[in-house]
Amino acid sequence: MRAEERRVRIARLLREQPVRVEEMAELFAVSPSTIRRDLATLSDEGAVVRTYGGALSAAPGEQSLHEREKLALAQKAAIAKAAEGCVRPGTVLLLDAGTTVGALAERLASWAGITVVTNGLTTLEALADSAGVELIALGGAVRHVSLGMIGPIAEGALRGITADAVFLGADGVVAGRGVCEGTAEQAALKRLMVEQAREVFVLADASKLGRAESHWWTALDRPWTLITDAGAPEEALAEFRRRPEVSVTVATPV
Structure with missing residues (x-):
């Protein structure tokens, strides 16, 4: 060839x-x-x-959530399983929008005695029929490409809630900088999620590590945990492991 x-x-x-x-x-x-x-x-x-x-x-335009649902399925499943291991009974969780966090929501559908607060329509759908999960929607303007709710309504609701843990998705995650997103509204809501949660987890497959094409950032300048898949190269993981505020979990393939 x-x-x-x-x-x-x-x-x-x-x-x-x-x-x-x-x-x-x-x-x-x-x-x-x-x-x-x-x-x-x-x-x-x-x-x-x-x-x-x-x-x-580098094709122009952000991929829709339905397009991203077909990508890296095994990696997202492994990350979701590892993230589920960080959930404790009786806790209040903040779940971001996105497909990887949505995979975690699917695993939480069989739980009982937890509260899930979310801006993601994927998470709402995954947990809508779960009798054991108290499900709270933040509301707000729906961003159709990601099926996430953003804006002042979502932020206003979130200011009245504190959570034991937040699970964030991202367009990209960079050691020492944080996570990036396609719009200022997404980044602003993520910043507030981080402020309102006691523990912070970022769920990102290997393709997101070091990726910084999006222009809006949520800084992570407090202790947080990166959960990624086993395909992440060591040189990428080393950037995060060198940071004292970051704990790294590499998910075992399922």
Whole structure:
């Protein structure tokens, strides 16, 4: 296969899902260094965005929640299981919008005696029929691309609530900086979630680590826990492990 054809196929593949360098090398029967050169070329052309150990499509426009639901399913399932292990009976939890946090909500549907406060329609759907979970919707304006509620109504409701733990999703997470999102309203609500919770957990698959393409940030300058998947490369994890405020949990594949 010619290099040009391979790069076209790589770009097409990355529009469907994040893929690591080693996986692409095996798929195209070339060396990892060849794939890295391909990614460098595609990055220079603006077709992809490099990440730790791989790349993401740079196609314009944020992916909808329904598109993201099809990506990294095994990784999200593993992260959700690890996050469930951090939940204690009788607690009040804040659950962010997003697909990875939504996977955690599905696991919590069989629980009893917990309260879940959320701005995510995915979480509301997952827990709507759970008789054992007290479910509280923050309200607000629905952001259709992410199916999350944001804005002053959501923030006003949240100011009257404190939680034992918050589980955040993110477009990207950077050691020493925090999590980024596509809009100022999303970042503002996340900041308030962090302020209102005693413990902070960020659920992010390997493709989110070090990713900083979005421009709105929620700083994490207090103790917090990163829960990511086993595909995260050690060099990416090392950036977080060097930070005294960060605890890192690598989820075991399910």
